[in-house]
Amino acid sequence: FAEGPLKGRHAIVTSGPTHEPIDPVRYIANRSSGAQGTAMAAALRDLGARVTFVTGPAEVPPPAGVDVVRVKTAQEMREAVEKANAADAPADVAVFAAAVADWHVTNASGSKMKKDGSGKVPALEFGENPDILAGVAQMTEGRPGLVIGFAAETDDVVANATAKRERKGCDWIVANDVSADTGIMGGAENAIVLIEENVAEVWPRMSKQEVARLLAARIAETVGAR
Numbered sequence: 001f002a003e004g005p006l007k008g009r010h011a012i013v014t015s016g017p018t019h020e021p022i023d024p025v026r027y028i029a030n031r032s033s034g035a036q037g038t039a040m041a042a043a044l045r046d047l048g049a050r051v052t053f054v055t056g057p058a059e060v061p062p063p064a065g066v067d068v069v070r071v072k073t074a075q076e077m078r079e080a081v082e083k084a085n086a087a088d089a090p091a092d093v094a095v096f097a098a099a100v101a102d103w104h105v106t107n108a109s110g111s112k113m114k115k116d117g118s119g120k121v122p123a124l125e126f127g128e129n130p131d132i133l134a135g136v137a138q139m140t141e142g143r144p145g146l147v148i149g150f151a152a153e154t155d156d157v158v159a160n161a162t163a164k165r166e167r168k169g170c171d172w173i174v175a176n177d178v179s180a181d182t183g184i185m186g187g188a189e190n191a192i193v194l195i196e197e198n199v200a201e202v203w204p205r206m207s208k209q210e211v212a213r214l215l216a217a218r219i220a221e222t223v224g225a226r
């Protein structure tokens with residue numbers, strides 16, 4: 001591990017989209033590239049942390065020098081996070097940057113669905129996925145020291161993200177405006193508002209690497225000061 005203020009600390013980072021199967025060859029996904037989560041993992045590694053990187057099928061490759069756990073579905077992501085956050089040694093920080101699907105298909109087919117020529121279309125049914133961030137943030141025992149969520153919003157970013165922070169029970173929310181005209185989702189840059197207990201800090205637009213570097217430095221200040 002690198003020398004740095006997070007040496008000896010354990011960080012868990014979730015990243016990327018999840019894929020929720022419809023049948024063996026089809027799935028429901030979203031446009032997350034995994035860029036911000038990957039940059040977060042690399043930045044925490046650079047400050048000396050041991051990083052468990054739990055990633056869905058992302059476009060960008062995982063960083064070197066972290067423990068990579070590859071998952072597909074939200075359910076698998078939750079299990080991987082639970083396993084990484086050992087009961088006797090909770091993580092020092094957990095960063096939930098993944099764009100987890102809200103729903104999975106409950107009537108997914110074990111074999112490839114086929115058109116039968118009648119014009120009949122499949123009726124998918126959905127069930128809610130576990131909220132991984134809320135589950136970890138609300139742990140009464142073995143909770144990571146600092147729990148950070150992301151909030152991709154298109155309107156009223158600060159108000160919605162502040163409410164989300166309360167609802168999920170996390171310490172910080174990193175909010176960003178993912179309206180189509182911002183080019184942020186899938187893009188190289190991010191413009192965030194960092195929401196802590198009583199403050200909303202508006203950061204200027206910068207690269208996702210720079211956002212990650214500054215967030216990691218803030219994490220090191222907070223975790224190091226405990």
Ligand code: C5P
Pocket residue numbers: 014074096097098099100101102129130131132133134148149150151152
């Ligand atoms: O509720 P919403 O999806 O906007 O919340 C986003 C935050 O919650 C992100 O940090 C995301 O990684 C996390 N999340 C999660 N599990 C879910 C849904 C969201 O960990 N099922």
